[in-house]
Every structure is written in C-alpha cells, then in structure tokens.
Amino acid sequence: MYAMQTTILSNRLVAKIDGMVRDFLWGSEKGNHGGNPSALGNDKWIWTLKGNGQFSNKSAYLAQVFDRAPLCEVAPALPVRSVICKKFPIKEVLCLLCGTENETMEHLFLSCNVAFHLWRSSPWDIFPVCDTGIRMWDWVKFISDLKNKGINSDEVFLYASLTVDTIWRIRNDKVHDNCLFNITKCIDNIHSSFAVHHAFVFPCSPPCLTIDWRPPLQDWIKLNCDVKVGLDTMCTDVVARNHFGKVIWVHTSRVLFADALCGEATTCCSAMDVAKNLGLKFIIVESDSKVVINALNRTESRWELENYDKTADLPTHGKSDEQLWNAPFNYNLHPCIKPTAKYKAAVGSERYITVRSNGGLNQMRTGISDMVAVARIMNATLVIPQLDKRSFWHDSSVFSDIFDELHFIETLKKDIRIVKQLPKELETAPRARKHFTSWSSVGYYEDMTQLWKDYQVLHVAKSDSRLANNDLPLDIQRLRCRALYQALRFAPPIENLGKKLVERLRSRGERYIALHLRYEKDMLSFTGCTYGLIDAESEELRIMRENTNHWKVKRINSTEQRAGGYCPLTPKEVGIFLRALGYPPSTLIYIAAGEIYGGDTHLLELKSRFPNIVFKETLATQKELKAFANHASQSAALDYIISIESDVFVPSYSGNMARAVEGHRRFLGYRKTISPDRKGLVEVFDMLESGQLRETALSQIVQRMHENRKFPILQARSSKEKKRSTARNQRARAVQN
Numbered sequence: 001m002y003a004m005q006t007t008i009l010s011n012r013l014v015a016k017i018d019g020m021v022r023d024f025l026w027g028s029e030k031g032n033h034g035g036n037p038s039a040l041g042n043d044k045w046i047w048t049l050k051g052n053g054q055f056s057n058k059s060a061y062l063a064q065v066f067d068r069a070p071l072c073e074v075a076p077a078l079p080v081r082s083v084i085c086k087k088f089p090i091k092e093v094l095c096l097l098c099g100t101e102n103e104t105m106e107h108l109f110l111s112c113n114v115a116f117h118l119w120r121s122s123p124w125d126i127f128p129v130c131d132t133g134i135r136m137w138d139w140v141k142f143i144s145d146l147k148n149k150g151i152n153s154d155e156v157f158l159y160a161s162l163t164v165d166t167i168w169r170i171r172n173d174k175v176h177d178n179c180l181f182n183i184t185k186c187i188d189n190i191h192s193s194f195a196v197h198h199a200f201v202f203p204c205s206p207p208c209l210t211i212d213w214r215p216p217l218q219d220w221i222k223l224n225c226d227v228k229v230g231l232d233t234m235c236t237d238v239v240a241r242n243h244f245g246k247v248i249w250v251h252t253s254r255v256l257f258a259d260a261l262c263g264e265a266t267t268c269c270s271a272m273d274v275a276k277n278l279g280l281k282f283i284i285v286e287s288d289s290k291v292v293i294n295a296l297n298r299t300e301s302r303w304e305l306e307n308y309d310k311t312a313d314l315p316t317h318g319k320s321d322e323q324l325w326n327a328p329f330n331y332n333l334h335p336c337i338k339p340t341a342k343y344k345a346a347v348g349s350e351r352y353i354t355v356r357s358n359g360g361l362n363q364m365r366t367g368i369s370d371m372v373a374v375a376r377i378m379n380a381t382l383v384i385p386q387l388d389k390r391s392f393w394h395d396s397s398v399f400s401d402i403f404d405e406l407h408f409i410e411t412l413k414k415d416i417r418i419v420k421q422l423p424k425e426l427e428t429a430p431r432a433r434k435h436f437t438s439w440s441s442v443g444y445y446e447d448m449t450q451l452w453k454d455y456q457v458l459h460v461a462k463s464d465s466r467l468a469n470n471d472l473p474l475d476i477q478r479l480r481c482r483a484l485y486q487a488l489r490f491a492p493p494i495e496n497l498g499k500k501l502v503e504r505l506r507s508r509g510e511r512y513i514a515l516h517l518r519y520e521k522d523m524l525s526f527t528g529c530t531y532g533l534i535d536a537e538s539e540e541l542r543i544m545r546e547n548t549n550h551w552k553v554k555r556i557n558s559t560e561q562r563a564g565g566y567c568p569l570t571p572k573e574v575g576i577f578l579r580a581l582g583y584p585p586s587t588l589i590y591i592a593a594g595e596i597y598g599g600d601t602h603l604l605e606l607k608s609r610f611p612n613i614v615f616k617e618t619l620a621t622q623k624e625l626k627a628f629a630n631h632a633s634q635s636a637a638l639d640y641i642i643s644i645e646s647d648v649f650v651p652s653y654s655g656n657m658a659r660a661v662e663g664h665r666r667f668l669g670y671r672k673t674i675s676p677d678r679k680g681l682v683e684v685f686d687m688l689e690s691g692q693l694r695e696t697a698l699s700q701i702v703q704r705m706h707e708n709r710k711f712p713i714l715q716a717r718s719s720k721e722k723k724r725s726t727a728r729n730q731r732a733r734a735v736q737n
Helices: 011-026 057-062 068-077 105-111 113-121 136-148 155-177 183-199 260-278 290-297 305-311 321-325 361-377 405-411 442-453 474-487 492-508 521-527 535-547 558-563 571-581 600-609 622-626 632-645 656-667 678-689 695-705 719-736
Strands: 002-008 043-048 220-229 234-241 247-255 282-287 352-357 381-383 431-434 457-460 513-516 589-591 648-651
Touching (some): 234 260, 247 260, 361 656, 474 656, 513 571, 513 656, 571 600, 571 695, 678 695
Parallel strands (some): 220 282, 513 648
C-alpha cells in the first residue's frame, strides 16, 4: 500500500505567491488570495491499493508524452475499426474520429488528435483499472440515455467513447500491473458493447464509480502530482482538475536525472508553479510522497516558494534571464578533431581532383569539407574548388572572395595537398567526369581509385552530400571537422566586418538573438508555402516555381505543406513564438536573412512585438556594404558570423544555414539554439487565430512543447537509411564493374 496525502495551500504560501506575481497577474493592488479552511482539514490521508491506478491513470500517460516507444508496444493490442469489421458489419475503415486516415492501431493511439482531445475532455476523467463491477456496456447505456434526452451524442461519439475507454484501460493495465492481456477478449468485449447498444435502447443512470477519489469543493482546484522514474531520466506530470472533475491544465516535463524523492519534489514544485501562473486562489496538492507534502506544510521547510524556480525548470510566463539566455549544459563534451596516432601525413600526389561546388554558401562549405576527405581517401591532390555561379543568386564570387585561400591550404597541408590550379601540362589532358553517388562510404571511393589507371584528372560535378554521415573511419570524420570548422575560414574582409557588426550589436545591448528568418521569395516559391499571403503574391510564387527548371515539384498544396511542418514560420508566427517563450519586447534581435518577401508589410507584426530589430543594413554603413552588393554568398557569410556569436540562435526553418550554424555552435561549446517545432506550432497558432486559445495560455503550451528543443540533439541515421546507403554503393560498384 502507499499513501496519498492531500494538503491545502496555507495563508503564508498564498501571501508569497501573491507577492511574487502580483505585478504580473493582478497589477499593483494586493489581491485577496488567502486560503480558507476546508471540511477536508489541513491534512487528509487517502489510502488505496497499489494496483488501483486511480490517481495515475491518465497522469501516467501524460508523463510519458516524451516516451513514445512504450506506446508503440501497446498499440498492436488495441481494437480498431479494421479489426472489428471482420466480425461486425462495418464497411468503411476510415477513422471515424478525424476522418483523415485509415483507422490503424498506430493512428488511433499515436496520431489521432480527436481521440486524444476526446479523452482529455471526457466526463469520466478518473476511473480505476481494476475490476469494480463496471463493464463496458455501462458506458454504452449511459451514452444511449444521453442521446434519448436530446444530447448531441451520435454514433461517432459512441464509437469514440468506447474506443478511447478501451485504449486507456488496456494501456494502464500494462503500465501499472505489467499484466498480459488477451486481444481476442478485448475485441469481444467491445463487440458485445456494440451489440447491446443496437439491440436495447433504454434509459439508465450514469455508472457508479466505486473509487475513493472525490473532486475538490467549489472554487478549489486539485493538483495531482505524479512522476515516472526511468534509468537515467524521469518524467514529471501535474494534472489540475476543477470541482467538476474536469481537467483544466496539464504540465509535463522531462528531467535528466532519476531519483524518486527528487522527482516527487520537482513535481510538487511544478504544481506550485502552475498555481502561481494560473492565479489560483485555493488549491489542494496530492502527491505520493508523505515526506514532500510534510516539507511543504512545515513553516521551516526548505521548499520555500522562492526556491521553486531554482529547483525545477518550469514553463512560466516570466522566465528568468538565466533560463532565457544561458547555454545548455554541455555534458563535459569538447571538440575532438586532432588526428589519431595512426594517422599518416599527406604524401604528394600527381593525381588531381577538380570540383564544382554547388548550392548556397553553407551547402558549398559542407560539400568542400567532404571533398577534402574524398581527396584524402583517393590519395589525390585537391584543386581549389570552383564555386556555384548558376544557382538562384547568380553570385560571381570565386573561392578567395569568400574564404581565406592561403589559410585553407596551410591548415590542411598535413592532410592533403591543395593547389590553386591544375599544372599547365594537365589543363588539356583528358579527365574523368563523375557524379559521385550521394551519401557514399569509404569503400565506394576506394573503388573509385581504379580511375587513376586511365586518368590523372578527375572532375567532380557536384560536391554536396557526397559522403555518408556515419560509419566512417574516425580520422576521416575528424578531417571533415578540421576542414569545416578550422580550414574554411572566411576571407579577411568578411571576418573583419562580421566582428565589427557583432561589436556594434553588443554595444546596443549585452545579449541578442540571431533569428534566421527564411522568408525570402525563393524559399517560399520552392516550398510552395503561401500562408498569410495575398492572392497576387501566391500567384507570383507559383509562376516563379513553374519557370525554375531545376525545381522538380511544380504543384504543391500549401495547406498540407504547412500542416506537415514543412513551411518556414512567417514573421508574425516568429514574433508570437518568441513572446510565448518569454522573451520581452525589449529583446535585441538580429535578422539573418536575405531580402524578406513583401518587405515591411510582412515584418509589421514581428516589429510590433519586438521593435528592437536590426539587419546588417542598419548596423553597417553603405560604404562597408558596397563590396558585398550582388554577392549573396559573401553577404550570407556576414549573417553566419553574427549568428555563430549570438547568445541565442533561432532558425525559422531547418535548412542548410540553420543546420550549419547549429552544428558550429555545438562545436564551439553548446551555445543555445532553439529549434521551433513547426508542425506542433501550426495547430496552436490556428487555435489562437480562431479565438479558441488566448495568448496567455499559448505561452504555457509553447514553452512545454519546447522544453527539450533548447538544444536539439542531432540524430544518427536510422537503420533503414544505412541499408539504403549500402544498397546504393553496391549498385554503383556493379555499374562500374
């Protein structure tokens, strides 16, 4: 057995809450927020069987929103329409709840928003998972009764209720009791429920829940605290319910350590923070830990309210400067790019690789670093790469205009031989022209050395993504990093002006956000994203996409693109996002971008929220920028330097620039990067736009959504990607043979 204790917020703690948030929530007048005595008493113990699960039924699921794997394991045991139709006369297998996908087990359990929201808003918020004499047909008769009374409860709602009820009941059986369930029995259960409903329609009373849980008194809010402790992490959860038993707020978070007592304490801190931010007057806190509850009630408790924000990283409206600006913990990791003891110095080679580096600035940078590694693998001399002059920007810059050429050659002299141009005697010599297979392994390039039997010069038509990300020798990976982060230094004019602009930003304020706002004309046209644009603008982008030959996809559904998270955030959405995270209107923001499509018209909403916005054009003089005119890659290099040096980097889209800057900042010491969850944000932005959500509530949702995205970890390729890469390499070898 375990103890579940209830406590009432004392007058002392209420006064502390009032003092801390008075100016923010209630203005300068001190509110009347004193705690009143309750019939429950100051402390009330509730005892229950361990296997009952009545307090952790839903909270256990909510605490695992970041742990999707366990849900996938449970999903195959769930009854769904495609299974039921084999025994029950149902023709359509389309999900009745959302109507967008076929009703598979994975869809219902993991991605059906209607099922999730129905469960969240259901009138039976808490019920036990053990046998209490309540059977499925009790719910069927209850809903039938509601329908007879004229309440809008049609076949869809009936089916949804049964499905959701079964989903959570089975899921909690597995989680709490680790019991084995029988899928046949489960399906039969829901079949019989349908049969009862169709055969008999008669009035009945709501099922009696034989449980000890009681809703709080009127005007009181009960906060259920729960924690799931894993091997090295734990998930905390707070569920707030009103006196109707309805869920009015949910907060979940993940903590990178695992200790049961600390978890209970952290969860209670979260509960207090929820109470503070929602402006609750009278609350009851329930926790599994008697120690924590007693500590909260003691006058001499070390869990004073002023310590709460220090002991838990909680989503609050007014975040501390430390939470907003400080870099994440670096786990004591550091750059490790020096060659191993087995690494041998480069040997001069009379075989040459010439490269045309394609794409924008960062696509070219990563491609060049790959070509350095390829030259090492193939034991060849690398000729300074030619840069792309045919892309959208038509930049005429050569290598030495953007990069410090001498530094590049000198830094890598022990790795490979690099020359500025081919020897004269080889300028007219026959050369092999290759389009290397993307994401190729070392073995692929070792096979390519067979070309040296017939040629002295090998020309590579494209440099981007030619080398696999994983399963490479350690020294080759380190060489790529040395090339990218040390050898490819920008040319002195770019470096000097970039540092000047950073200094000017620092003189305006100690800290700044670098916002990579991907809202240029080419990006919107390429992605087909027209949300927020007028018809004339959308048509202009469509025509541009039709007329750009190397863009393969011409017809794009903008609504589907945005819903899938494939569109960059609009300037308006970025402003809402940053305010929701807690950044004040006075925040200094540097816009790292090309020409924003629509200019000030589309920037108006962002500037209204953050008036302290600057561009390189407002930081630098016209004379300083004159040399960069019509050179998009050189201009992008300035944005790159300023973004690398920023206190916080926020990309509105996960393109080449965003990934390059994020990786470089990680290399330099885990500087703070916030990657917006674009797909998740679309839904809340739309709810805000339609009036279903207030901006104060949006702030809590957005902060909770991005708790683990302050420094997203780069994921290694999946096993499927590795298999595809291996298959490509094998096909390439077969063709060559």
